[in-house]
Amino acid sequence: MNKVWLIFRREFLNRVQKKSFLIATILVPLIFPAIIAVMVFVLKKQEMSAGIDTVRVYDASGRFNFEPEDRFVFVPVKGDIEQEKSDFSRSDDFALLYLPEFDLLDPRGIILYTRDNPSIRKLDGVERIVERKIQSVKLQEFNIDRKILDDLRTDIRLTTINVSDSGEEKSSNAGIYYGLGFLLGVLIYMFVLIYGMQIMLGVIEEKTSKIVEIIVSSVKPFQLMMGKILGIAAVGLLQFTIWVILITTLSTATLSLFGVDMPQKQAMEEVAKMNNPEVAQEVASQNDRVMELLQAASEIPFMFIVFNFAFYFLGGYLLYGALFAAVGSAVDSQQEAQQFTFPITLPLIIAYFGLFMFILNDPHSTASFWFSIIPFTSPIAMVGRLGFQVPFWELLLSQALLIGGFIFTTWIAARIYRVGILMHGTKINYKVLAKWFMMKQ
Amino acid sequence: MEALIAENITKRYTEHTALDDVSMTIPEGSIFGLLGPNGAGKTTLIRIINQIIYADKGHIKVFGEPLQEKHVGIIGYLPEERGLYKKLKVGDQLLYLAQLKGLSRAEALERSKTWIKKFDLKEWWNRKVEDLSKGMAQKVQFISTVMHEPRLIILDEPFSGFDPVNSQLITEEIFGLRERGSTIIFSTHRMETVEDLCDHIALIDKSKKILEGSKRDIKAQYKTNTYTVDHRGTLTLSDHRFQQLSTTALDDNFFRTLVKMEEGLSPNELIRALTDQTEVHSFVEKIPTMGEIFITLVKGGKHE
Numbered sequence: 001m002n003k004v005w006l007i008f009r010r011e012f013l014n015r016v017q018k019k020s021f022l023i024a025t026i027l028v029p030l031i032f033p034a035i036i037a038v039m040v041f042v043l044k045k046q047e048m049s050a051g052i053d054t055v056r057v058y059d060a061s062g063r064f065n066f067e068p069e070d071r072f073v074f075v076p077v078k079g080d081i082e083q084e085k086s087d088f089s090r091s092d093d094f095a096l097l098y099l100p101e102f103d104l105l106d107p108r109g110i111i112l113y114t115r116d117n118p119s120i121r122k123l124d125g126v127e128r129i130v131e132r133k134i135q136s137v138k139l140q141e142f143n144i145d146r147k148i149l150d151d152l153r154t155d156i157r158l159t160t161i162n163v164s165d166s167g168e169e170k171s172s173n174a175g176i177y178y179g180l181g182f183l184l185g186v187l188i189y190m191f192v193l194i195y196g197m198q199i200m201l202g203v204i205e206e207k208t209s210k211i212v213e214i215i216v217s218s219v220k221p222f223q224l225m226m227g228k229i230l231g232i233a234a235v236g237l238l239q240f241t242i243w244v245i246l247i248t249t250l251s252t253a254t255l256s257l258f259g260v261d262m263p264q265k266q267a268m269e270e271v272a273k274m275n276n277p278e279v280a281q282e283v284a285s286q287n288d289r290v291m292e293l294l295q296a297a298s299e300i301p302f303m304f305i306v307f308n309f310a311f312y313f314l315g316g317y318l319l320y321g322a323l324f325a326a327v328g329s330a331v332d333s334q335q336e337a338q339q340f341t342f343p344i345t346l347p348l349i350i351a352y353f354g355l356f357m358f359i360l361n362d363p364h365s366t367a368s369f370w371f372s373i374i375p376f377t378s379p380i381a382m383v384g385r386l387g388f389q390v391p392f393w394e395l396l397l398s399q400a401l402l403i404g405g406f407i408f409t410t411w412i413a414a415r416i417y418r419v420g421i422l423m424h425g426t427k428i429n430y431k432v433l434a435k436w437f438m439m440k441q
Numbered sequence: 442m443e444a445l446i447a448e449n450i451t452k453r454y455t456e457h458t459a460l461d462d463v464s465m466t467i468p469e470g471s472i473f474g475l476l477g478p479n480g481a482g483k484t485t486l487i488r489i490i491n492q493i494i495y496a497d498k499g500h501i502k503v504f505g506e507p508l509q510e511k512h513v514g515i516i517g518y519l520p521e522e523r524g525l526y527k528k529l530k531v532g533d534q535l536l537y538l539a540q541l542k543g544l545s546r547a548e549a550l551e552r553s554k555t556w557i558k559k560f561d562l563k564e565w566w567n568r569k570v571e572d573l574s575k576g577m578a579q580k581v582q583f584i585s586t587v588m589h590e591p592r593l594i595i596l597d598e599p600f601s602g603f604d605p606v607n608s609q610l611i612t613e614e615i616f617g618l619r620e621r622g623s624t625i626i627f628s629t630h631r632m633e634t635v636e637d638l639c640d641h642i643a644l645i646d647k648s649k650k651i652l653e654g655s656k657r658d659i660k661a662q663y664k665t666n667t668y669t670v671d672h673r674g675t676l677t678l679s680d681h682r683f684q685q686l687s688t689t690a691l692d693d694n695f696f697r698t699l700v701k702m703e704e705g706l707s708p709n710e711l712i713r714a715l716t717d718q719t720e721v722h723s724f725v726e727k728i729p730t731m732g733e734i735f736i737t738l739v740k741g742g743k744h745e
Contacts, residue, residue, distance in 0.1 A: 003541060006537070006540050006541055007541075010537055014528075014529065205526075205527075206526075209524040209525065209526065209527055210520070210522040210523060210524025211524040211525055211526055212524070213493070213518075213520040213522060213524070214518065214520060214524065214538065214582075214585070215538075215541065216493050217491040217492070217493055217513065217516070217518040217520075218513050218538070218541040218542050219513075219541055220510075422488075422493065422494075435455065439454075439455075440495075440497070
């Protein structure tokens with residue numbers, strides 16, 4: 001075992017001391033705050049430059065009366081519409097709103113003339129204003145008091161509370177667990193693929209540089225394989241930990257630099273500003289929702305998620321890592337490896353799509369259950385379900401099978417590996433691999 | 442004690458048999474030549490000794506003990522296909538390989554420094570292997586093979602890729618190691634190496650061992666009682682016990698004649714017969730070279 005440690009240490013130090021590791025470890029976390037910073041900057045800039053737009057209103061019926069709004073002023077125009085259009089095209093105004101005579105119950109034919117393609121936000125703003133005007137004319141015509149209408153408006157929100165077997169109550173929020181499951185699942189997917197490839201390339205390098213014959217005259221091929229797999233796992237975990245720390249601190253720093261507490265809040269205020277009071281009211285209730293989300297977030301069983309995530313993170317990596325090592329040992333070049341890497345990654349890709357398509361939407365369906373039980377898909381699938389009160393026995397079964405799964409793939413991989421690393425220039429196909437697997441040493 | 446005894450080693454693959462009932466004894470302190478044409482099974486045998494692969498049948502004893510995992514520490518192996526980690530520094534490489542063989546880090550550091558100095562590679566300690574010339578990389582590889590002072594050293598074609606100066610250096614080191622008590626197995630098909638260095642040999646051909654013994658015994662076994670005689674004036678031996686194989690004219694009325702003598706006779710009798718006939722200037726027994734024996738056995742297929 002001492003020799004596995006030596007190999008582990010070399011693999012780890014060798015990779016961690018490389019410049020590329022340092023660059024990737026520091027640059028990747030910088031990308032996220034940079035993106036946030038750019039977005040916030042653009043948003044602020046837009047807000048500042050957005051003045052009040054002038055909209056000319058050609059109201060054929062004369063039924064509507066437009067008052068100035070936050071973002072628009074309305075100038076009524078009359079006369080020949082063709083003449084007005086050509087006048088408008090020579091002006092600096094934002095748009096010409098044409099309201100023909102129409103049936104209030106079936107408003108058609110309203111046209112907004114602009115000189116260029118307006119942004120969705122502006123278009124939306126004008127649309128809401130016109131809708132509101134038509135609505136209030138309707139209220140008058142139907143003799144409905146505005147107050148009655150306001151009282152009719154009903155807004156309820158369900159507070160969801162999970163009642164566990166122990167009778168303990170927890171407020172749950174499907175949304176936040178959806179996001180969490182998504183994030184963790186994608187992380188595992190990426191980690192397994194990126195570091196699995198590293199294992200494979202490392203094995204190919206040892207094989208093609210012919211050093212492997214010297215190494216296996218000192219250690220067992222199995223020790224070499226495990227040392228490598230574990231060493232690279234340590235590199236990945238270290239990089240991942242640094243990323244989490246850096247991203248968290250840098251993101252917080254960037255946000256506070258721009259004087260924003262939370263990106264959501266910022267967005268809400270934006271929406272509130274440009275729209276009418278009704279929407280603002282909705283926004284206010286949405287702000288409650290944000291508070292509720294934060295409340296739910298603080299109630300996430302942190303240790304439970306961290307422990308299980310770490311388990312599936314490593315379990316999935318070990319399961320696939322062994323297979324990547326086997327492929328690396330069999331081939332003489334990276335190109336040759338492609339035909340084998342695809343079948344290996346296929347279950348991983350299926351689990352990844354399963355995560356989006358049904359696991360997060362319906363965490364307790366039969367398909368979700370099987371995906372999170374089968375070791376080849378469980379690292380992604382089960383992590384996606386972690387927040388959704390997975391029955392304990394399912395979790396236990398899934399983890400036991402994952403342990404069994406990686407012992408199994410490691411056993412298969414080791415049998416192929418010990419033969420493969422000494423074979424050069426052989427045409428490899430699955431029959432050859434099967435033969436190596438059966439071969440006695 | 443014997444450094445290594447192999448008994449009835451057989452290794453089969455699905456399509457062919459790599460080793461067929463091969464036995465051999467390698468005396469301690471010898472420089473043992475493991476000879477044979479390409480594909481004869483030398484590398485398979487070496488890999489079995491190194492426990493990289495395992496024999497289907499047969500046993501191996503190393504210094505009296507059945508071969509087991511702990512023996513990797515007393516064996517040093519230089520494979521024919523040389524390789525080092527290209528991106529690793531020379532020093533780190535040596536330390537790593539020595540530690541895998543069981544040396545402590547401190548021991549490994551001390552010994553590798555000594556060897557590096559001896560081989561004139563001191564300023565390369567912190568350079569990557571990919572920056573080294575082929576000859577220098579070979580030296581590093583040789584150091585890694587012997588650094589843990591193995592009692593049994595296995596060198597597979599050690600001189601391929603070395604220039605004459607480095608070959609000489611390595612040869613001296615090999616003799617030095619032997620003096621310090623190591624046993625050396627050479628796998629090669631370069632006969633001049635065998636002639637110069639080895640004292641014992643085994644010849645493997647088509648998965649079978651066809652010859653084994655000390656170089657002197659083998660040469661004695663394969664000598665043909667033939668003598669090369671340089672003489673002035675013509676020579677005609679009438680005695681039927683002596684057979685004139687060929688005569689070539691040298692300059693100045695000198696000739697070289699090959700004479701084969703009947704078995705059991707003393708060379709003195711031939712000399713007597715010769716001096717009656719001609720003026721003898723040189724009389725040498727024609728001893729076969731290892732190369733000639735090799736070719737005779739492998740090409741002639743005598744063993745079948």
